Amino acid sequence: MNFRTMQAANRRKTIGLLIGMGVLVWVVVYAALTYFGSSTAGIVSIAVGIALVSVWGSYYGSDKLVLTMTGAKLIQESDNPKLFDLIHEITIASGLPMPKVAIVVDSAPNAFATGRNPEHALIAFTTGILDAMDRDQLQGVIAHEMAHVANRDTLVSAVAATTAGAIAILSDMLTRMMWFGGGRDRNREGGGNPLALVVSLVILILAPLAAMMLKSAISRKRESLADATAVAFTRNPAGLRSALEVLAADSTVVQQRSTAVAHIWIESPLDAKSVSKLFSTHPPIAERIAVLKSMESLG
Amino acid sequence: MKTILVLGVIALIAVFIIAQYNRLVRLNITVDEAWSQIEVQLKRRADLIPNLVETVKGYAKHEQSTFDAVVTARAKATSATGIAETAAADGMLTQALRGLLAVAEAYPDLKASTNFLSLQEELSTTENKVSFSRQFYNDNVRSLNTAVKTIPSSLFASLAKVTEREFYEVENPQDRNVPNVKF
Numbered sequence: 202m203n204f205r206t207m208q209a210a211n212r213r214k215t216i217g218l219l220i221g222m223g224v225l226v227w228v229v230v231y232a233a234l235t236y237f238g239s240s241t242a243g244i245v246s247i248a249v250g251i252a253l254v255s256v257w258g259s260y261y262g263s264d265k266l267v268l269t270m271t272g273a274k275l276i277q278e279s280d281n282p283k284l285f286d287l288i289h290e291i292t293i294a295s296g297l298p299m300p301k302v303a304i305v306v307d308s309a310p311n312a313f314a315t316g317r318n319p320e321h322a323l324i325a326f327t328t329g330i331l332d333a334m335d336r337d338q339l340q341g342v343i344a345h346e347m348a349h350v351a352n353r354d355t356l357v358s359a360v361a362a363t364t365a366g367a368i369a370i371l372s373d374m375l376t377r378m379m380w381f382g383g384g385r386d387r388n389r390e391g392g393g394n395p396l397a398l399v400v401s402l403v404i405l406i407l408a409p410l411a412a413m414m415l416k417s418a419i420s421r422k423r424e425s426l427a428d429a430t431a432v433a434f435t436r437n438p439a440g441l442r443s444a445l446e447v448l449a450a451d452s453t454v455v456q457q458r459s460t461a462v463a464h465i466w467i468e469s470p471l472d473a474k475s476v477s478k479l480f481s482t483h484p485p486i487a488e489r490i491a492v493l494k495s496m497e498s499l500g
Numbered sequence: 501m502k503t504i505l506v507l508g509v510i511a512l513i514a515v516f517i518i519a520q521y522n523r524l525v526r527l528n529i530t531v532d533e534a535w536s537q538i539e540v541q542l543k544r545r546a547d548l549i550p551n552l553v554e555t556v557k558g559y560a561k562h563e564q565s566t567f568d569a570v571v572t573a574r575a576k577a578t579s580a581t582g583i584a585e586t587a588a589a590d591g592m593l594t595q596a597l598r599g600l601l602a603v604a605e606a607y608p609d610l611k612a613s614t615n616f617l618s619l620q621e622e623l624s625t626t627e628n629k630v631s632f633s634r635q636f637y638n639d640n641v642r643s644l645n646t647a648v649k650t651i652p653s654s655l656f657a658s659l660a661k662v663t664e665r666e667f668y669e670v671e672n673p674q675d676r677n678v679p680n681v682k683f
Contacts, residue, residue: 286625293537294632296530296640336624436635 208433211426215357218419222364225415229368229408232401233375244374252367260359264301264316264323271313273303273325280304284331287340288324291347294434300324300350310334310451313466314346315355322350333447341431341441345467348430354423358464361419365412372409420464420482428489432496442493449486520653524660527644531665534637535583538668541630542577542590548626549574549597552619556600559610563603570596583666590630591670597623634668641665 230245259266267273278285284302292299300314300322310330316322324346334342349355432438448468464482553567573596577589601620604610611617645664647653657663 283621283625286621290625290628290632293541293629294636296534296636434632 208426208429211422211429214422215419215426218415218422219357219360222361222412222415222419225408225411226364226368228404229371232404232408233371235397236401236405237375237378244378245371248371248374249367251370252363256359256363256366260317260355263355263359264321267313267315267323267325268303271305271325273305275301275303281331284326284339287336287343288347290340291343291434294344295347295351297322297347297351300347302326304328304331308332310448311466311468312342312346314349316350317355318353319350322347324350329451333451334444337437337440338444338447340435341437341444342467344431344434345427345441347434348427349423352423352426352430354427357423358416358420361416365409365416368412369409372405375405417482421484424483425489425492428493429496432493438493438496442490442497445486445490445493449490517656520656521660524644524647524653524656524662527640527647528660528662528665531637531640531644534633534640535668537633538586538630538637541626541633542586545593545623545626545630546574546578548619548623552600552623555613555616555619556604556607556610559607559613559616560603566596566599566603570600572596583668587668587670594627594630594670597627634670637668641667 233245234242268275281302281304288302289299291297297319300316300319301324303323303325305311305325305327307327308329309327310333312324312326312330314322314324324343326342330342331339428441431441435441445468468486469481469483549570553570556563557567570593573589573593577586577593580586580589601623604616644662648657648662648664
């Protein structure tokens with residue numbers, strides 16, 4: 202597979218996963234209505250509303266918000282002309298505008314990209330990654346981050362987070378209702394199929410888990426897509442591959458281990474062992490290296 | 501009812517034509533922009549050369565033929581017009597610069613000088629920018645030419661006054677496949 206077919210395949214899978222999210226929301230709403238009766242319709246819109254406001258607020262201000270959450274500091278061209286040269290090279294290769302650049306003082310090598318659109322993009326690097334990598338490796342990392350910008354991954358993850366958030370809030374509210382005798386509606390409507398009620402209840406309890414898993418799966422697909430797009434920019438899979446090898450060999454992790462921003466880094470900041478594969482925001486690094494190696498052999 | 505249906509179909513067709521037309525025009529503009537990016541980067545590289553030649557001359561006086569090759573290639577590159585001519589001159593200059601930097605390898609004092617090191621970094625990033633701008637241009641020419649040749653967009657090419665564009669092909673075929681030029 203070359204990078205073009207990789208890009209197309211990853212895009213298709215993201216769309217499939219987003220459709221899965223939509224189906225999940227529908228199933229949850231259906232289950233809620235079955236279990237509690239139609240009076241819960243209002244609660245559904247409240248949950249979706251809360252999720253929309255919170256996630257889209259952070260999406261709109263993502264560049265500023267992430268700066269404060271990660272402690273990154275914006276830098277100017279004069280602070281690191283060599284880094285700016287490398288970034289400028291990728292803007293030429295990708296046709297994207299020049300992003301804002303920030304530095305996180307942290308010895309763990311890592312990097313991330315954010316911003317609601319290419320015009321408001323921000324890419325950040327830890328001091329560790331700038332020290333650890335040579336020109337080609339850093340170029341691969343920059344291409345990966347700019348690929349996130351080009352693929353609008355902040356938008357994709359905002360959509361995923363909104364639906365996952367709405368499901369979580371909804372499930373939480375309904376579980377509370379259950380304790381306070383939410384079943385009254387059901388009795389008024391003359392009961393119903395008990396099997397359907399049990400299934401609905403199980404769905405309501407498991408839905409947040411399923412939503413989290415889908416959200417993580419989307420995040421993993423976007424990482425693979427960004428790797429493929431990075432190669433489309435540099436035509437040099439070896440650079441990114443050896444950068445990932447450096448990251449794989451390095452055992453230090455970025456200090457703040459907030460799960461809220463885990464998905465934005467190039468390498469997951471959470472300890473790999475503590476996160477099971479289903480909930481991981483990143484594909485295993487060895488898998489990513491293998492895919493890039495297969496692209497190298499194509500020449 | 502019937503008139504609404506007919507109007508609806510006409511509106512749909514109009515939207516389709518406008519979308520096809522705009523896509524072709526947009527692709528054409530992107531190719532123009534990509535071309536001017538190549539010119540900007542080539543000019544940047546040409547501007548670096550006098551300084552680089554002077555610096556190397558300071559340490560390696562007896563390499564006159566190499567200097568001449570670079571100066572001639574640079575003159576050709578700056579006066580070239582049109583895509584084919586510019587690409588040919590670009591390829592020649594890239595070769596000549598490689599020769600110059602190969603010469604520099606033989607002079608340890610030169611290689612250690614900070615002036616040369618900063619010029620070398622600037623030249624390698626410019627060389628990358630030149631090859632990335634070529635790559636971006638050729639990718640966009642490829643999309644444009646595909647649109648001009650394939651149905652349905654091909655039907656609107658003459659309406660949008662968009663024709664196939666020329667690829668930017670550097671003489672040395674390796675230059676196109678390897679964007680990262682190492683010095």
